[in-house]
Amino acid sequence: MEEKKLDLNSIIGFVLIFGILIYWFYTTQPTPEELEAQRAEQVQDSLAQAEKSQLQPAQQAVAAQPLSDSLAADAYARQVGEFAFTGVQEGVTRLENEVLLLEVSNKGGQVVRAQMKQFVNHDSLPVDLIREGNSDFNLQLTTRENRVLNTRDLYFEPEVLQEGDTRVLSMKAKAGADRYLEFRYSLKPGQYLMDFDLRSQGLSLGGDAVGLDWKLSAIRHDPSVMYENRYTRLTYRHNGNDIDKLAANGEDDDTETEVRWMSFRQHFFSSILAAAEPLPSVRMTSEDLVDGESKETAFTKTFGAETALPLTGGELSRRMFWYFGPTDLDVLKQYEDLSLADSIPFGWGIFGWINRYIFTPFYGFLSSFLPFGIAIVVMTIIVRILMSPVTYKSYLSQAKMRVLKPEITEINERLKDNAMKRQQETMKLYNKAGVSPMSGCVPAVLQLPIFYALFMFFPTSFALRQKSFLWAEDLSSYDTVAQLPFSIPFYGDHISLFPILASVAIFFYMMMTTGQQMQTQPGMPNMKFIMYLSPLLMLFFFNNYASGLSLYYFVSNLITIGIMLVIKNVILDEDKIHAQIQEQKKKPRKENRFQRKMREMMEEADKQKKGGRK
Template identity: 60%
Template sequence: MEEKKFDLQSLIGFFLIGAILIWMLYNNSFEGETATETQTTEQIQETPENVPQQPQSESAQTADSTAIARAQSELGAFGYSATLPSATNTNTTLSNGLLELKVNNKGGYISEARMVQYKRYDSLPVYLIKDGNASFNLNFTTTDGRVLDTENLYFEPSLSKSGENQVLSMTLKVSESEFLEYRYVLKPGEYMLDFSIRSQGLSRVFNSSRDITLDWRLKTLREAKSISYENRYTELIYEYDGGKDDYLGQSDFTDDEEEDVTYIAFKQHFFTSILLTDTPFARGKFTSRNLVQDEEVDTVFTKEFTSTLPLALKGGELNYNMNWYYGPSDYKTLNDYDRNLDEVLPLGWGIFGWINKYLFIPFFSFLSSFLPSYGIAIIVMTIVVRIVLSPVTYKSYLSQAKMKVLRPEITELNEKYKDNPMKKQQETMKLYSKAGASPMSGCLPALMQIPVFYALFQFFPSAFELRHKGFLWADDLSSYDTIAELPFTIPFYGDHVSLFPILASIAIFIYMMMTTGQTMQQNQQPGMPNMKFIMYLSPLLMLFFFNNYASGLSLYYFTSNLITIGIMLVIKYAIIDEDKIHAKIQENKKKPRKQGKFARKMQEMMEQAEQQQKKGKK
């Protein structure tokens, strides 16, 4: 898989995590509808086979001939389709209890797609397609020079059953035996439906010297309470070149044409529309446009996605086997199809994604399967993570304790060699070596926690299970919690007050004060970041940044910080004895200590530099 790129929000979140770690270095609810076994259709076509034939009057025959002639003049061979009884804006409905689809005669494409078992934040039904927000069109040139679009032509529907599967054939006819067909097969209990495009007898109609282009467009409908938060996770993802994947990001963007495209996903935060093909498209061009410029005004749609894909003719005919997925952006559901669709979810690139896929997702699923609420599952998961990482925390704190014990001697060396920085550095390194201490020994344990922190930062916003699940005062753990509505909007903060981010910010501030808050000025080195500034900035950034984030994520950070404070208190007052550490250091200093290759090499380099410096002064 091609590694995913950082977007701006991920970088901000990563900065927050990094800032906190640097500091450490310094010391549905919607009731499901039952599946119906009865096929429904909103359209009953009357045909010459089931309607008694009445002799036409001479004037009616003349009118029909005139209509046919007019249609053929405008549409050429496809004029025949415009004269059929199906040439009306009527829909045929398919439903399996999970997904309800309406397919319109005009264009033969899905005019409405509803998630049967889910509701929006305001209790209205979840629609992925509704009121013309989507289109699916084939653009082609005919042998008589006409350029036509299927979205403007009328298909004839035929609904049938194949076992338990519902089969809808939409045919765009040139004659009774020559046509372009869209075939939809909806299976019970599936969000994925089979879809195929094929033609019969149209080799004489298609101009094979011109490309047939498939254009798919979707304006994503708002489904969540926070339109900005939902929009942050709404993006176009595609797979190409034998399994690589990429996405367009958050800003307006047009991607260059990629080769061998195998699927395109128009992903909303918690729901996704995906077109997959067994025969890769030779290339693809994709665009994404942000439709939310003002959250007070632009409240219906989030983004507009378009895909342009060429269709190849074989023997002058079209023949593509595809699939449509309309359903939740849920890891288990997508992963079960074994089509690499889990890459649609932003679980993190590289090691971050692996940690989520093989550790956090299975573990959280296990906890939530028997615990009484998802909020408690988050708390238990946080406790387990912190306990597992407690040895790392211990190592980091032990390093801080050693450095604290050595601080008077380091201060003495700084004063003694204040006019000779090179000598001061040499003597400091010797002291660290003899005492068996190193500033870097506390750095590595903290760095080891970065993959875990960032993986969880990606996990909670992508956890579909949290959608519309409440805990304490939070109504929905997948969205922000609200304890107060503001009569105005604060830039970057919002028009509401969330309590979980406040608690998390207070907890991280207390932790920072507990560790090295009292001695930060003593340790401040010239040219290094102002640690007092970082101590105040990090909680403040967390407060603003997480006010519109999922309350489940803020609950995790609040719980994690509380547990960390507890672990640090236990380590400080029950495990680590600074007097024993001091005695151990003094004992180490008396023992001959063999330098490692790296330390010896560094010392040699510093001694050579000091000698050159002395020669330069002479």
């Protein structure tokens, strides 16, 4: 018999047949929709069979639901055990007033959307603090049979009520006719604060407490995610009136006792959970989600709070509050009983006091009848006029040092080989003339509280949010006159004009002050370096800072330069100052304690030096 061999045509034929079989098998298999339909038919057949066996009423309600709800309800019923299923379907219930829109989900009974109706973000979209699952509020319950239940998995039956002018939403997860867990939301007209009552009836829960867990990922609202992230922090009130916060960067956590509220602040908006009675212990966490400037970043930080709500006789009863609204002093101070205004980052100590009780209300008054940018200019002028006596003292001290410069030069030449003696003679001259070289530093120190308070005021002032002036679209954020095709380290990918103007102004101010100090105190070689470094640092740092602050420093330095020119050319006469110093030197002058101590230390050091040479 002749042996058969596979030729090239046979091989090609087999490959084509195999390919056709693969294609046919692939095109004839059921689609996902068809598979789902088959599963639905199977489930409906099983439900129909169950109906013939006389289902219980609750199970009949499940069978009457749409397929997806029925499957979810079956899983729910198996998990909660004694909690009878009442036929609640997936869905949300709206609760709103003039300023706030809330959506509360039947599943979990929690707020799944919180929208500010009067504000928009940088893309002109409504500001949502909660949406699309970025928040998770959960209570962990233990039943009498030691089952652990999470409210995020339970279905709550909604009921909307009207109590006077208050809109009330009662969400109940029922375990029987008179046995349930209730979340009760009460929202008054025009309010961002909402009562949130938690209570159970007839459940006789196991354990001593119910665990509470709240997590929220802060939604981005500003054009610069890094700038917004800088002011997105978890702040809390504990142990009476103590206010603390978690770190602004990286990961941080803390556990505190007697906590009254936790504020998940998202720069200009806050989500706050407060308690009528302090929570015994709360663990709070913060995780930074921002890694560089990116337009794709949707969230800034993830916050978390965990606590235990004590039970009384196996039942839960706790009055709490939700606040979803602006981080605005005028709004938050309405809730003085909870001290929610303390969640605003005014600054610490005296700096925060100046910011909260002076600058914030003062600017609010000016901006009530002036354009917001003009209000900054007017406030700057008033602040500089009030600080002009300090400027005068500083310039007077510099003038006295200039008058004494020839005598100081003579001492330096005469005692150039004896540094200790030269210092003693210089101090003696200052004492006789009634001049202190430190007096020029005191005015600068006195201005530090003003500087820091304003440094915190402009980026956190809600009144400045999205308010424009000249080329700046938002005085609470940086202005942009040119967008760069690349990013410069520490500078950014844009050019802001107000920081440039402020840097030029501070350069001329430094020339007037630092240059004079270099003339009167020649042993200060670093002063020239500082004169050039300060404007450069301001240019880089303030390029990504609030344009309102750069505007303030620009106007402030211009006014200060003008005041100093007036003092120099109109008010002060250096010839008269020289004559006054000469008269002062003739009078016997008693050393103060500091001067006496310094003289004694120098004399002692001089003696030791002479003794060492022997």
